[in-house]
Amino acid sequence: MTDNTIKLKDIARILSVSESTVSRALRDHPRISLATRERVKKLAEQLDYVPNQVARNLQNRHMNAIGVVIPKLSYHLYAQAISGMEEVAEQLGYNIIICQTNESTEREQNIVQELLSTRIAGFIISLSSSTVDFEHFAKIKRRKVPLVFFNRECEDIHTDRVIIDNFGVARQAVEHLIRSGSKRIAYFGGPAEVQISNRRLEGYTAALKDHQFPLIADYIVHTEFNPRSAYEAAGRLLGLSTPPDAILAFSDQFAYTLYQKAREMGIDIPTELSLIGFNNEPATSLLLPALSTVDQPAFAMGKTAAEILFQQIQHPNDYYRAQTKVLQSRLVLRGSTR
Amino acid sequence: MTDNTIKLKDIARILSVSESTVSRALRDHPRISLATRERVKKLAEQLDYVPNQVARNLQNRHMNAIGVVIPKLSYHLYAQAISGMEEVAEQLGYNIIICQTNESTEREQNIVQELLSTRIAGFIISLSSSTVDFEHFAKIKRRKVPLVFFNRECEDIHTDRVIIDNFGVARQAVEHLIRSGSKRIAYFGGPAEVQISNRRLEGYTAALKDHQFPLIADYIVHTEFNPRSAYEAAGRLLGLSTPPDAILAFSDQFAYTLYQKAREMGIDIPTELSLIGFNNEPATSLLLPALSTVDQPAFAMGKTAAEILFQQIQHPNDYYRAQTKVLQSRLVLRGSTR
DNA sequence: TTGTACGCGTTATCAT
DNA sequence: ATGATAACGCGTACAA
Numbered sequence: 243m244t245d246n247t248i249k250l251k252d253i254a255r256i257l258s259v260s261e262s263t264v265s266r267a268l269r270d271h272p273r274i275s276l277a278t279r280e281r282v283k284k285l286a287e288q289l290d291y292v293p294n295q296v297a298r299n300l301q302n303r304h305m306n307a308i309g310v311v312i313p314k315l316s317y318h319l320y321a322q323a324i325s326g327m328e329e330v331a332e333q334l335g336y337n338i339i340i341c342q343t344n345e346s347t348e349r350e351q352n353i354v355q356e357l358l359s360t361r362i363a364g365f366i367i368s369l370s371s372s373t374v375d376f377e378h379f380a381k382i383k384r385r386k387v388p389l390v391f392f393n394r395e396c397e398d399i400h401t402d403r404v405i406i407d408n409f410g411v412a413r414q415a416v417e418h419l420i421r422s423g424s425k426r427i428a429y430f431g432g433p434a435e436v437q438i439s440n441r442r443l444e445g446y447t448a449a450l451k452d453h454q455f456p457l458i459a460d461y462i463v464h465t466e467f468n469p470r471s472a473y474e475a476a477g478r479l480l481g482l483s484t485p486p487d488a489i490l491a492f493s494d495q496f497a498y499t500l501y502q503k504a505r506e507m508g509i510d511i512p513t514e515l516s517l518i519g520f521n522n523e524p525a526t527s528l529l530l531p532a533l534s535t536v537d538q539p540a541f542a543m544g545k546t547a548a549e550i551l552f553q554q555i556q557h558p559n560d561y562y563r564a565q566t567k568v569l570q571s572r573l574v575l576r577g578s579t580r
Numbered sequence: 581m582t583d584n585t586i587k588l589k590d591i592a593r594i595l596s597v598s599e600s601t602v603s604r605a606l607r608d609h610p611r612i613s614l615a616t617r618e619r620v621k622k623l624a625e626q627l628d629y630v631p632n633q634v635a636r637n638l639q640n641r642h643m644n645a646i647g648v649v650i651p652k653l654s655y656h657l658y659a660q661a662i663s664g665m666e667e668v669a670e671q672l673g674y675n676i677i678i679c680q681t682n683e684s685t686e687r688e689q690n691i692v693q694e695l696l697s698t699r700i701a702g703f704i705i706s707l708s709s710s711t712v713d714f715e716h717f718a719k720i721k722r723r724k725v726p727l728v729f730f731n732r733e734c735e736d737i738h739t740d741r742v743i744i745d746n747f748g749v750a751r752q753a754v755e756h757l758i759r760s761g762s763k764r765i766a767y768f769g770g771p772a773e774v775q776i777s778n779r780r781l782e783g784y785t786a787a788l789k790d791h792q793f794p795l796i797a798d799y800i801v802h803t804e805f806n807p808r809s810a811y812e813a814a815g816r817l818l819g820l821s822t823p824p825d826a827i828l829a830f831s832d833q834f835a836y837t838l839y840q841k842a843r844e845m846g847i848d849i850p851t852e853l854s855l856i857g858f859n860n861e862p863a864t865s866l867l868l869p870a871l872s873t874v875d876q877p878a879f880a881m882g883k884t885a886a887e888i889l890f891q892q893i894q895h896p897n898d899y900y901r902a903q904t905k906v907l908q909s910r911l912v913l914r915g916s917t918r
Numbered sequence: 919t920t921g922t923a924c925g926c927g928t929t930a931t932c933a934t
Numbered sequence: 935a936t937g938a939t940a941a942c943g944c945g946t947a948c949a950a
Contacts, residue, residue, distance in 0.1 A: 245641055247723070249943060260921045265945060273919060290719070295698045296637045297943035300926045303583055305634060306698070307677065315659040324653055328680060337698060339645065340678045342666060360633045360644070360675060381628070385585065498866050525863030528836050587927060598937045603929060611935060635927035638942045922949075927942105934937075 248289045257281060268293070299361070307337040308551060309357040311367040313345050313394075313467075318523045319540040320368070323392065326544025327366060334552060336363065343370040345467060354378040364388030364551045366544075369396055371436045371467060388554035392547040394438055402554070404547040404567045408438050411536050411571040412445030415490050415518045418573065420453050422580045424488035424516050428461035428479060430500065431492045439464075439492050442520070446490055461486055465496075472496055476503040485509075488516035488579075494523045497533055497578075517578040531577025539569045586627045595619060606631070637699070645675040646889060647695040649705040651683050651732075651805075656861045657878040658706070661730065664882025665704060672890060674701065681708040683805060692716040702726030702889045704882075707734055709774045709805060726892035730885040732776055740892070742885040742905045746776050749874050749909040750783030751790075753828050753856045756911065758791050760918045762826035762854050766799035766817060768838065769830045777802075777830050780858075784828055799824055803834075810834055814841040823847075826854035826917075832861040835871055835916075855916040869915025877907045 254261045259278065266274050267282035268291075285291075299305045308331060312320045324340065331338050339362060343350040350370045355378070357365065365382055367389065379399045382389050391403040419427050429446045432439035443462065450457060460482055465475040476499050479486065491497040497519030501511065509515050511531060519526060522537035546567055554562075592599045597616065604612050605620035606629075623629075637643045646669060650658045662678065669676050677700060681688040688708045693716070695703065703720055705727065717737045720727050729741040757765050767784045770777035781800065788795060798820055803813040814837050817824065829835040835857030839849065847853050849869055857864060860875035884905055892900075 247641075247943095250945095251943080261943090262922080262945075263920055266920090269945090275919060278919085290722070292693070292696050292723075294943050296634060296643060297926090298945075299634050300632075300638050300928095300943080301945055303585075303926075315653065315662060316656065318654065321653040321659060324678075325680065335694070337677045337679070337694070339675045340662075341675070342663065355630070356673070356675070358630050384628070385630075495862075498863070501866060523863070524833075525836070525861070525866065528839060528863065528867055530868045585927095588929095589927080599927090600929080600938080601936055603927095604936085607929090613935060616935080632927050635942090636929075638927080638944095639929055641942075920950085922947105924946090924948105926944090929941090931940080932938090934935100 247294075248286075248291045249294065253282060253285055253289065253291060257285060304361045304363045305337075306335055307339050307360075307362050308364050308366060308548070308555075309339045309341065309353075309360070309362040311341050311343060311350065311353055311357075311365065313343055313368060313370055315340070315342055317521075319393065319521055319538055322540035323368075323544030323547070326541040326546075327548040330545055330548035330552065336552075345371045347373045347375065351378045354382065358382065358385065358387065362387075363555050364390070366390050366392060366547050366551055368392055369394040369437070371433050374435055386558070388551055388558070390547045390551045390554070392543055394436065397437070401564050402550045402566070403564070404543050404550065404569065406438075406538055406543065406571050407568050408441035408571075409445040409448070411573065412442035412490060413449045414445075415536060415573055416446050416449035417452075418575070418579065419488040419490065419516055419518065420449065420455070422516065424580070426458075426461065426484065426486045427455070427488045427490065428463065428486035429490050429492075430463045430465070430475070430479065430496050432464065432496075433466055434464045442490070442492060467495075469495075469499065472499040473503065476500050480504060480507055480509060480515075485515075487514065489518070491517065491519045494519035494521045494526050494533060494535055497526075497535070498529075501529060501533075512578050512580045516580050518573075522574055527576065529578075534576045534579040535574050537572045537574050539571065543569055585632075586624075586629045587632065591620060591623055591627065591629060595623060642699045642701045643675075644673055645677050645698075645700050646702045646704060646886070646893075647677045647679065647691075647698075647700040649679050649681060649688065649691055649695075649703065651681055651706060651708055653678065653680055655859075657731065657859055657876055660878035661882030661885070664879040664884075665886040668883055668886035668890065674890075683709045685711045685713065689716045692720065696720065696723065696725065700725075701893050702728070704728050704730060704885050704889055706730055707732040707775070709771050712773055724896070726889055726896070728885045728889045728892070730881055732774065735775070739902050740888045740904070741902070742881050742888065742907065744776075744876055744881065744909050745906050746779035746909075747783040747786070749911065750780035750828060751787045752783075753874060753911055754784050754787035755790075756913070756917065757826040757828070757854055757856065758787065758793070760854065762918070764796075764799065764822065764824045765793070765826045765828065766801065766824035767828050767830075768801045768803070768813070768817065768834050770802065770834075771804055772802045780828070780830060805833075807833075807837065810837040811841065814838050818842060818845055818847060818853075823853075825852065827856070829855065829857045832857035832859045832864050832871060832873055835864075835873070836867075839867060839871075850916050850918045854918050856911075860912055865914065867916075872914045872917040873912050875910045875912050877909065881907055 250261045267279040341353040395403045519535040522535045526533040588599045605617040679691040733741045857873040860873045864871040
């Protein structure tokens with residue numbers, strides 16, 4: 243297979259100069275005569291020369307790309323966060339390699355291995371819901387590859403992280419439900435292994451305790467991130483002999499399911515049931531009644547994670563204490579709460 | 581900066597064999613003794629050796645990655661399509677580099693240039709809405725880098741494409757509106773440069789013509805892909821002295837805007853206004869009434885595009901006639917149509 | 919200011 | 935079955 247791609251050598255030969263001269267001229271190296279620089283650049287332009295980043299990267303010891311490992315692109319929060327990362331990466335000339343785990347630890351492990359092999363400059367990771375073994379993350383750190391967790395983090399690994407105040411905002415949401423007259427408040431959460439779900443549960447618990455509300459086991463629901471599990475769990479919760487009159491849901495997706503089930507069971511929102519979701523997805527404001535939810539600074543979270551990652555990349559030998567950045571969320575009250 | 585990464589050389593030295601032997605052993609080359617193969621593999625495992633893909637790629641002449649260039653990740657269709665591509669790429673050991681143009685041609689051009697430099701194995705592209713100059717695509721073809729368009733294509737470039745039968749399904753949708761009694765049917769479309777919007781417009785026109793409906797200029801709307809433009813356009817359309825009694829919207833997003841405006845103006849859906857969207861986004865079924873829409877085979881489109889791209893990658897010298905794969909969409913009728 | 923020589927980590931080719 | 939050497943395309947230290 244013949245490869246006609248133009249390379250430094252070709253330009254050098256035509257101009258009867260050395261490859262290094264061409265290399266320097268193209269990168270505006272200071273000690274190069276204006277004349278040759280322009281000759282070189284002109285010819286490069288004519289020949290449609292495109293530098294080979296792979297060769298450059300081999301010298302750099304890493305790719306000009308960062309790896310982003312997330313559960314699912316279709317979770318709106320991640321799509322937004324990635325836009326935030328892009329803004330940072332683009333300016334620095336880095337690409338973003340996105341990999342979805344689909345909530346599978348095995349895929350997560352394979353992806354990490356694969357990306358290590360690709361010699362990406364660093365990782366930004368949000369854990370799969372099923373991940374409880376952290377050896378693959380430890381491996382990243384052992385190899386001293388920059389790593390930042392965001393949103394769903396892993397406490398066992400000593401590294402930077404960017405998260406949201408899940409505890410605080412959940413507490414605040416439940417506070418609101420209490421103040422607006424709810425008496426039987428439930429938490430509709432994700433799988434029991436998921437950190438952020440548990441943090442929100444703690445916030446929920448704290449708010450109840452503050453107001454001397456009892457903790458009722460039936461009102462604390464854990465369910466998988468798939469519509470069927472959620473639908474069944476919703477049926478059980480709303481079908482209790484003493485059903486809740488308010489629910490804090492782990493996500494807007496879960497809240498949608500609760501809307502659906504409530505409609506089917508003839509339960510009116512918000513008079514019989516107050517509902518608060520999480521994420522402020524675009525459709526939330528279109529529901530009838532519009533869904534109250536927690537707006538997450540997803541774009542900012544992605545941007546911040548990328549900024550911190552590039553600090554690590556650009557100062558690889560700095561001794562640093564792993565920092566945890568906590569971004570503030572905002573409770574958005576709409577028609578689904580009283 | 582010391583880099584302690586284990587490489588072939590290290591393993592070779594410890595085992596007192598040559599680098600080539602190690603290289604071959606690790607890749608299960610046939611002509612290597614079982615004994616050494618196992619010795620090598622065992623040590624590699626112990627030392628936590630991870631092959632350097634960058635070095636490999638330098639020889640391959642291209643990265644083990646494909647570039648995916650799309651308008652926006654937050655359009656649900658693209659998130660789904662990417663999952664389809666991932667399924668194919670993963671099996672072949674390729675990564676996916678995703679770049680968003682945010683509907684800007686300038687970004688699109690920069691991204692293409694950047695990805696060419698990165699020596700990705702191929703491109704899968706869906707055009708930015710504003711792109712009317714195609715030189716950057718021509719450049720890809722000139723360099724003989726595999727390229728597949730999907731969803732939003734570019735007719736001027738001779739290459740493979742995977743699209744949806746926009747004409748046919750729009751015609752079918754309008755047919756349905758006519759048969760269910762609508763008399764004044766409007767098309768609420770995207771920017772005038774966007775191919776797929778125009779194809780749908782042609783389908784709309786064809787259906788009207790089939791039934792001897794007049795073509796009314798006021799009923800054909802072009803608007804930008806941002807909420808404000810859409811909101812204003814919706815106001816103008818619904819505020820006409822003789823407003824439409826049915827609308828085919830270019831996207832569910834646009835349909836949402838029409839819902840909102842209709843509510844504000846006290847127009848009832850579906851009795852006073854029938855509405856059909858495009859994309860079957862998750863939230864469509866939750867609206868009241870639920871939105872009738874066109875379900876697009878987004879996952880299949882991504883998967884097919886990737887399959888075709890890898891055909892190009894694996895058979896670079898095949899003479900081939902650029903193929904156009906047209907996937908079928910499906911009209912999903914719900915409460916927003918009569 | 920420019921050229922020479924070597925290294926980045928791996929694989930392919932040719933030799934043994 | 936294994937080893938030696940060159941090559942992939944570029945950047946850089948050192949020399950001139």
